[in-house]
Amino acid sequence: MDNNQNADQPSVIRRLMPLMIFAVLAVFLVIGLNNVETVRDVPSPLINKPAPQFDLPLLLQEGRLTDQDLLGHVTLVNVWASWCFACRQEHEAVKHLARNGVRIIGLNYKDETEDAKNWLARLGNPYSAIAVDYDGRSAIDWGVYGAPETFLVDEQGFVLYKAIGPINSPKNIEGLLEAANKSGYIELAELLSRLK
Amino acid sequence: MIPELGHFALIIAFAIAIVQSVVPIIGAAKNDTALISMARPTALAQFLFVGISYAALTHAFIVHDFSVQYVANHSNLVQPLIYRISGVWGSHEGSLLLWALILAAWTVAVAVYSRNLPEILMARVLAVMGMISTGFLAFMLFTSNPFTRIFPAPLDGNELNPLLQDPGLAIHPPMLYMGYVGFSVAFAFAVAALLGGKLDATWARWSRPWTTIAWSFLTLGIALGSWWAYNELGWGGWWFWDPVENASFMPWLVGTALIHSLASTEKRGVFKSWTVLLAITAFSLSLFGTFIVRSGVLVSVHAFATDPTRGVFILGFLIVVVGGSLALYAWRSASVVSYGRFTWFSRESALLLNNIIFLTAAGAVFVGTMYPLVIDAFGAGKISVGRPYFDTMFSLISIPLLLLLGIGPVVRWKGDNWSRIAKNVSIMLIASLVIGLLLPFFIEDQLNIATGLGLAGALFVALTTLKDLLSRMRQSARIPLAYAGMIMAHFGVAVFVAGVTVTVSYDVEKDLRMEPGSSYDIAGYEFRFQGTRKVKGENYIADEAVIEVWSDGEKTGELFPQKRVYSGKDNPMTDASIDKTFFRDLYAAIGEELEDGAWSMRVYYKPLVRWIWLGSLLMTIGGVLAVSDRRYRQAVTSRSRQGDDKASVMTSA
Numbered sequence: 001m002d003n004n005q006n007a008d009q010p011s012v013i014r015r016l017m018p019l020m021i022f023a024v025l026a027v028f029l030v031i032g033l034n035n036v037e038t039v040r041d042v043p044s045p046l047i048n049k050p051a052p053q054f055d056l057p058l059l060l061q062e063g064r065l066t067d068q069d070l071l072g073h074v075t076l077v078n079v080w081a082s083w084c085f086a087c088r089q090e091h092e093a094v095k096h097l098a099r100n101g102v103r104i105i106g107l108n109y110k111d112e113t114e115d116a117k118n119w120l121a122r123l124g125n126p127y128s129a130i131a132v133d134y135d136g137r138s139a140i141d142w143g144v145y146g147a148p149e150t151f152l153v154d155e156q157g158f159v160l161y162k163a164i165g166p167i168n169s170p171k172n173i174e175g176l177l178e179a180a181n182k183s184g185y186i187e188l189a190e191l192l193s194r195l196k
Numbered sequence: 197m198i199p200e201l202g203h204f205a206l207i208i209a210f211a212i213a214i215v216q217s218v219v220p221i222i223g224a225a226k227n228d229t230a231l232i233s234m235a236r237p238t239a240l241a242q243f244l245f246v247g248i249s250y251a252a253l254t255h256a257f258i259v260h261d262f263s264v265q266y267v268a269n270h271s272n273l274v275q276p277l278i279y280r281i282s283g284v285w286g287s288h289e290g291s292l293l294l295w296a297l298i299l300a301a302w303t304v305a306v307a308v309y310s311r312n313l314p315e316i317l318m319a320r321v322l323a324v325m326g327m328i329s330t331g332f333l334a335f336m337l338f339t340s341n342p343f344t345r346i347f348p349a350p351l352d353g354n355e356l357n358p359l360l361q362d363p364g365l366a367i368h369p370p371m372l373y374m375g376y377v378g379f380s381v382a383f384a385f386a387v388a389a390l391l392g393g394k395l396d397a398t399w400a401r402w403s404r405p406w407t408t409i410a411w412s413f414l415t416l417g418i419a420l421g422s423w424w425a426y427n428e429l430g431w432g433g434w435w436f437w438d439p440v441e442n443a444s445f446m447p448w449l450v451g452t453a454l455i456h457s458l459a460s461t462e463k464r465g466v467f468k469s470w471t472v473l474l475a476i477t478a479f480s481l482s483l484f485g486t487f488i489v490r491s492g493v494l495v496s497v498h499a500f501a502t503d504p505t506r507g508v509f510i511l512g513f514l515i516v517v518v519g520g521s522l523a524l525y526a527w528r529s530a531s532v533v534s535y536g537r538f539t540w541f542s543r544e545s546a547l548l549l550n551n552i553i554f555l556t557a558a559g560a561v562f563v564g565t566m567y568p569l570v571i572d573a574f575g576a577g578k579i580s581v582g583r584p585y586f587d588t589m590f591s592l593i594s595i596p597l598l599l600l601l602g603i604g605p606v607v608r609w610k611g612d613n614w615s616r617i618a619k620n621v622s623i624m625l626i627a628s629l630v631i632g633l634l635l636p637f638f639i640e641d642q643l644n645i646a647t648g649l650g651l652a653g654a655l656f657v658a659l660t661t662l663k664d665l666l667s668r669m670r671q672s673a674r675i676p677l678a679y680a681g682m683i684m685a686h687f688g689v690a691v692f693v694a695g696v697t698v699t700v701s702y703d704v705e706k707d708l709r710m711e712p713g714s715s716y717d718i719a720g721y722e723f724r725f726q727g728t729r730k731v732k733g734e735n736y737i738a739d740e741a742v743i744e745v746w747s748d749g750e751k752t753g754e755l756f757p758q759k760r761v762y763s764g765k766d767n768p769m770t771d772a773s774i775d776k777t778f779f780r781d782l783y784a785a786i787g788e789e790l791e792d793g794a795w796s797m798r799v800y801y802k803p804l805v806r807w808i809w810l811g812s813l814l815m816t817i818g819g820v821l822a823v824s825d826r827r828y829r830q831a832v833t834s835r836s837r838q839g840d841d842k843a844s845v846m847t848s849a
Binding site for chain 2: 012016019026030033
């Protein structure tokens, strides 16, 4: 290769350009690969808004549960079903929180009542009350698109955080912790941090 | 035993691929004939062992060997034979084995048909292809082994996804892979040329047929995917701009630019850098597509395996292959200099514009596909980019493209003047615009610019192409196949554009609740629902609706849409029924059974929808014709035609 600087020869920048563009792309692909677990997560539009209205029958007793019952005490609303595999993975964590005084309300999602009762009998019932959402319509209002999901609702009925997937995944523990701390629920935060 | 043999063969193939990658390249650098001569035998041996491995996996499927996990996951006892054979490539691991097999086959083809290539070039090309094989075989052996056993073996497997149990599926991935993998040949030629520091018209002549065949297969593969989606998914859609679809479309767009750029480099020695970069880009996009669909990085309805570990491996491979070749380009492209001169109004300029337009189109699709990922990487939210963006971008880009396609082929090389062709081109352009814009006016009594322009564009390309053919036929009785191929492919574009424009503008879709005995009218066709009956297939039971189609008081057809329940699954699957003619499709799909024997159903009237695939088929055939031209066949048999005066020097056509 001679040093012929005729007008047709591409400059160093032009020759390196394709490689540099690819390098930028590669960076984004690496970041994307890191984000794979969260790529399907859609952030909830309910954050800092009042929890949606609902009026559903109870699973284990006569009577009904409504959004009014969420007021007065900080609550975790846990969406679960007997057909949901990941719900079993988080169940120990849910029971641990309940044993330590956290109020957890269950939303039994698109499930058969018999299957739900059997599941609880086998794995334990941490819920102070369980609402049955048989066709999933109330869940739609909550923006639920899978199970398990858990909503942190404050005593005025505002949604503070939506945990997608098992409640004890690192990402969800972080998120719940942060939301609890921000709103001053120190005891809850304490309990959550012990799930790690 | 046989699966273990298959696994073992794969390991041997991997070892051979390493030898194939390393030895000939060293031989080429040192000009050592002994090392160079290892290229062909290793390529053949690798193909043999990958073939044995593939046969072993197919055997496991055919004999229902559910102790092999992959077979248990994608086949069951009642699965028809054809879907046991095609199930081999129905999911991640098996499709990789198919990739490796096809790559090995292309490598052998290059090894066999390269007698007139300088040995050093041949050695480098085969070595580069060997490197790619090494990567894929390693990927399988280390992260995605198709031969993993499962113990205890289940008594019956999970059947192949019913959506995939269709003849269109049976052939779509192999055709697509023939295309993707075929671009590796162009890539290997480009890298070999950069390594050797010499890129001339002869190199372009050797690359061209391989690239064109790969392009033809890719065209067919994409068209089959679209046709299959239309037939199988029941929504009457044929293209969704889903990331996986875009992953196949981008290499096609760049590949189209590449085959035209190669033509310019061969005939006039211009656009050498463009051609090299396009060759590298086309194959890089093929690999990139493989990455997207298997890593979970983008949300898609078709994603294969969403396993980040595998994603890491492919990304690493992508960085090595693409980064390496682009680094090579940065280092060596100073020696890739084009000396051809041409004026502003010339065939070269037209083809340069062609390169730019296709690259822009590929870029637009790329941006749309990657945008969600980039936005998410910046933490700026989750968005999805869909039809509105892609359709708009594409419609805008097609306007200059169709104009160029009409004018470009008649402009002379090196320099021409507008006045020579002005009269003919203007007449056809004005005629096309007038007819194109008036047609919608007659059909729907109002002006529709978008439809009108689409029709005008298609008409313009059709007219100019036919006129060119007629003038050529008047000049000489014999039409070279290469020219015929070009004409057919370009005409195919016109047919395709007409089909898309008309279907998108004039299709009618209706969701209905129909009781047996009722009927509904759309677009002059009366759909009479006669009721449903139970039907049994080889591995499913179905509710089949009988719908008679009447037009002008006569029965013109019958439709039998089904709701199938496959043996392995509980979820019902819809099988649409289509009454097809050259000019329109009538399409029906049934939904749910409602009360009183009524059913929800969807009926469509789709005018000219078949032209979409007909146009694609014409493009494919055009490519095949172009490759069959005698100039390439002569190159193959030049050693056996010693005395033939035409064999000595290839002049540009």
